[in-house]
Structures are given as structure tokens and as C-alpha cells.
Amino acid sequence: MAVLDLKRKLAILSDAAKYDASCASSGSVTRDSVGGKGVGSTDGGMGICHAYAPDGRCISLLKILLTNFCVYDCAYCVNRVSSNTPRARFSVDEVVDLTLGFYKRNYIEGLFLSSGIIRNADYTMEQLVRVARTLREVHDFRGYIHLKVIPEASPALVNEAGLYADRLSVNIELPRDESLASLAPEKDLHGIKKAMGAVRVGEEAAREPARAARPPKFAPAGQSTQMIVGADAATDGEILKRSETLYGAYRLRRVYYSAFSPIPDSTARLPLQRPPLVREHRLYQADWLMRFYGFGRAEIIAEGEDLDLEVDPKLAWALRNRGDFPVDLNAADRERLLRVPGLGVRAVDQILELRRLKRITLADVKRLSRGIARLKPFVVTDDWRPGALADAADLRARFVSPPQQLELF
Structure with a gap:
């Protein structure tokens, strides 16, 4: 394939990945290639996509989609099947080569890989897992890998993903069940929760002491999710209540909040303007109060209220x-x-x-x-x-x- 074709794919699929906010490498185990063994490290580097750990450390990741082709028609997604956006698809080998090439040039320290749904959930998840397995087993890549879990994929594929990835994420997308049913009719809330549960089971199994041998590490940086803010009428109290439930039920490391961004040719059911970015910022502040400051969600805000935009x-x-x-x-x-x-x-x-x-x-x-x-x-x-x-x-x-x-x- 010509170099220009690959560059074009990279331009399309890195731009398509920008809407996913659940991207950070905090909490992973330390691996490096000291002594000439392996490729990559979870520490250091300069980057393409910047994420931030809780300690303020800047992390550089190659953040791309395997493809922005998708059989789903989620109203809020620019990559939905009915969208006229330019399409592209990487092969597994292309993602592997890009990751290794960018790392060796000191551009990145890891990979964030998601995808539109190709054919079906299992086929797509298997492709994502192949990328991670090839990097780890064939190239001994020791950098950070974050894989997006396709909710409807089989538990066996989710489990395999956790053996190669540092972090897994399953996006719940919208805070209201009825909003998900209306705006993303092909997505199943039960399937999303089932996938989150499968990740939690894998994490707990990896922590249990084994009788014969220590079990392999499973997604050592845990799992995260994303909720879109402002795509429906959910209040900040509703959003934080769902976060509180997710933290308790699935032991998520983090919930990410992404302010809705209007997309071309969208349905009239979606807002015409994005919410103020300060609203997203206040949600992150409230989230930190719940996780690190000992506040209960009900102390911060009632379910039917919105956070004060003027003061934290x-x-x-x-x-x-x-x-x-x-x-x-x-x-x-x-x-x-x-x-x-x-x-x-x-x-x-x-x-x-x-x-x-x-x-x-x-x-x-x-x-x-x-x-x-x-x-x-x-x-x-x-x-x-x-x-x-x-x-x-x-x-x-x-x-x-x-x-x-x-x-x-």
C-alpha cells in the first residue's frame, strides 16, 4: 500500500477517535525494555494524543480506530452507518507497524485502539485482540495498550483482551436508559453491563491467590467508561448518580465525561449546540470529590439538579x-x-x-x-x-x- 494511502487512513481514523474521552494510562504496571529485551515502555515519551494521569503526568498515545465503518446507526456518532463521513480501515498489521514505528521514533508510549462495528461484535473484537496479541507476543511490546471492548462480544474474547491490554473500557455513552434506546437502538444496555461485569470478573480472578501458579495479570489498569454530557436532557445529578452506581457495581477506575459535540447531518432529536465546557469540568470536579474526598453523591447534588457553573x-x-x-x-x-x-x-x-x-x-x-x-x-x-x-x-x-x-x- 502506498505511503500516502496509509497517511490518509491515519488522518481519518485518528480524527474519528477524538470523540472517545476514556483515554489515560494511569494505574498500569511498569514494564520497560532495559537490557535490550522487548520494545517500548509504559514510562516517558512525547506524543500524538495527550492524556493525563491523576498525578498530572502527561501521557502520549497513538489514539486511533481500527475502522470508522460501522453497522450501527447511533444518532450522536459521526461514524454511524447513515453518515457520509470519509471511511477507512486499517489492517491488523498496519496498526502493529504504526504503533512500533511511532514508538521507536519516540512519538508515543502506547496505543489506544477502538473501532466501529465491522460485520458483528465478535469479528470486530477478535481484530482488536489480534493487534494486542501480535504486539505483545510477536514483538514483545511492553508499552501501554488500551482496548475498547465491544459490548456484545463473547466473554472469551473479552477475557483474552484483558490478558494483553493494560486497560479495557466499555462505553455506556448516555446516562439515561431511554436515551440510549432512542439514540442508539442497536446498542443493548444489558449487553454493556454484561461486558463490564465480565471485565470485573477477570480482574477479581487475577487478584485471587492461585493454588498451583499465580494467574496472569488481567487489565492491571482496570476498566473505564464514558458518558456523553448534553446529548440528552439528563441533569448533572442523574449523570453523577449513574457514575456512583457504576463505581460501586463494577469497580471502575474512572468515568470520563465528554461534552456532546454536534455532528453533521444529525437528527433533530439532538441539540444544535454543545453544552458549555465548564459543565464537563464541574462534573470531573464532582467525580473527584466522590472518589478521593469522601463525599457522597447526594451531598454534592440532588438527582434532579445541575451543578453550579459559577463555583466548583x-x-x-x-x-x-x-x-x-x-x-x-x-x-x-x-x-x-x-x-x-x-x-x-x-x-x-x-x-x-x-x-x-x-x-x-x-x-x-x-x-x-x-x-x-x-x-x-x-x-x-x-x-x-x-x-x-x-x-x-x-x-x-x-x-x-x-x-x-x-x-x-
């Missing part, structure tokens, strides 16, 4: 619960400290460590946190009490005017 959800909670503040940084336990606006997990752990050596002052807090102005109404230190500031009726206005730069907390 932790600050919004603190403003609704003024009676819980100010918090004494020299006496409060870790759980209470994590609920203080402006204090992240790292800052809280540093405060607890520093408390063993000295009394916390405002200068200490300023050194440990970038948000001292946001912190001051909510904390007591050895040399600071907020006084009337904590009771000010216009406290909320102090944080929304002028507009704040987007940050996690």
Missing part, C-alpha cells in the same frame, strides 16, 4: 453548609480537612505531617496551597481567625466576581 462543587457545598466552618487546621481530622475549599489531597497530607512538628500558621497554609484567598473564610490557624469574613452574606460573590480560572480544586 466543593465550594458550593461549603457555602450551603456554613455551620461546619471555620475548620481548625491544628485540630481537625483528615476527613474534615478534605472538605475545606482550596485544600487538595496533597495539601491535607502535608498539613497533617507538619502538625506533628509545629502549630499551623497562615504562612504555612499559603505555602502549601495556591488558594489562600478562598481558604481564609473557612479555616482557623494559630494566627488567624476569619471573624466576620466567615459570616459575610456576600461570601459567594467574592468567588464568582471576577471569574475564576478553571482548576480542579
Whole structure:
């Protein structure tokens, strides 16, 4: 095949993959090619597609579809069968060669591979697994691999995928069951949940102590999913409630939120404009509160409500619960400290460590946190009490005017 043809395929299929947000390599095991053995590494590199780990590390991945041909007609998808988008398809060998070539040129440190549905779910999943198996077994590739699971594929293929991939993801796509039935009629919610369950079973089997030999690693970076935000009328409370359920039922490592992007020739059932990106950002902030800060979803938002776009959800909670503040940084336990606006997990752990050596002052807090102005109404230190500031009726206005730069907390 001519080089230009391959470049054209890469242009089409990398662009088609941009709508999938569930892409990160955090949590994988460490593999490298030190000593001349193997190809690739899960560490380092510069990239084509950038994803970010929870520690802020930038990760570079070749993010492509095996093909954007698809037999499904999901209304929100640019690659649906009724779309007139340009089509392309890689062979298994082409994906393998591209991955190895880009890695050896230090462009990437791993592969994110998804696909439209070709023929049927089993045929498509088998092609994805072949790519990963060839990279691992034939080329001893030790970089990161993330495979998309085709929900209707057989459990045996899902299990095989987990033996070669670092992470698997099964996209639930929409927060409301009825929206999935209306906008993606070929997709089966039961099949999606069944695939998620198969991945969880594989993870648990790999963790169980074996009598004769240790079982092989299975998707060591776990599984993730994606929900599209703003394609239907689901509230932020509904979205987060579904996330809460998914985390509990399938032990997902992460739920990704992707703001709906209008596509050409779409149905009138879809919105004409994408939701504000700050809405997606607030959902990620609320998600972190549930996963790392000890908040229950119901504390953050009711099911029928939307998140406040003007202030982050932790600050919004603190403003609704003024009676819980100010918090004494020299006496409060870790759980209470994590609920203080402006204090992240790292800052809280540093405060607890520093408390063993000295009394916390405002200068200490300023050194440990970038948000001292946001912190001051909510904390007591050895040399600071907020006084009337904590009771000010216009406290909320102090944080929304002028507009704040987007940050996690």
C-alpha cells in the first residue's frame, strides 16, 4: 500500500477517535525494555494524543480506530452507518507497524485502539485482540495498550483482551436508559453491563491467590467508561448518580465525561449546540470529590439538579453548609480537612505531617496551597481567625466576581 494511502487512513481514523474521552494510562504496571529485551515502555515519551494521569503526568498515545465503518446507526456518532463521513480501515498489521514505528521514533508510549462495528461484535473484537496479541507476543511490546471492548462480544474474547491490554473500557455513552434506546437502538444496555461485569470478573480472578501458579495479570489498569454530557436532557445529578452506581457495581477506575459535540447531518432529536465546557469540568470536579474526598453523591447534588457553573462543587457545598466552618487546621481530622475549599489531597497530607512538628500558621497554609484567598473564610490557624469574613452574606460573590480560572480544586 502506498505511503500516502496509509497517511490518509491515519488522518481519518485518528480524527474519528477524538470523540472517545476514556483515554489515560494511569494505574498500569511498569514494564520497560532495559537490557535490550522487548520494545517500548509504559514510562516517558512525547506524543500524538495527550492524556493525563491523576498525578498530572502527561501521557502520549497513538489514539486511533481500527475502522470508522460501522453497522450501527447511533444518532450522536459521526461514524454511524447513515453518515457520509470519509471511511477507512486499517489492517491488523498496519496498526502493529504504526504503533512500533511511532514508538521507536519516540512519538508515543502506547496505543489506544477502538473501532466501529465491522460485520458483528465478535469479528470486530477478535481484530482488536489480534493487534494486542501480535504486539505483545510477536514483538514483545511492553508499552501501554488500551482496548475498547465491544459490548456484545463473547466473554472469551473479552477475557483474552484483558490478558494483553493494560486497560479495557466499555462505553455506556448516555446516562439515561431511554436515551440510549432512542439514540442508539442497536446498542443493548444489558449487553454493556454484561461486558463490564465480565471485565470485573477477570480482574477479581487475577487478584485471587492461585493454588498451583499465580494467574496472569488481567487489565492491571482496570476498566473505564464514558458518558456523553448534553446529548440528552439528563441533569448533572442523574449523570453523577449513574457514575456512583457504576463505581460501586463494577469497580471502575474512572468515568470520563465528554461534552456532546454536534455532528453533521444529525437528527433533530439532538441539540444544535454543545453544552458549555465548564459543565464537563464541574462534573470531573464532582467525580473527584466522590472518589478521593469522601463525599457522597447526594451531598454534592440532588438527582434532579445541575451543578453550579459559577463555583466548583466543593465550594458550593461549603457555602450551603456554613455551620461546619471555620475548620481548625491544628485540630481537625483528615476527613474534615478534605472538605475545606482550596485544600487538595496533597495539601491535607502535608498539613497533617507538619502538625506533628509545629502549630499551623497562615504562612504555612499559603505555602502549601495556591488558594489562600478562598481558604481564609473557612479555616482557623494559630494566627488567624476569619471573624466576620466567615459570616459575610456576600461570601459567594467574592468567588464568582471576577471569574475564576478553571482548576480542579
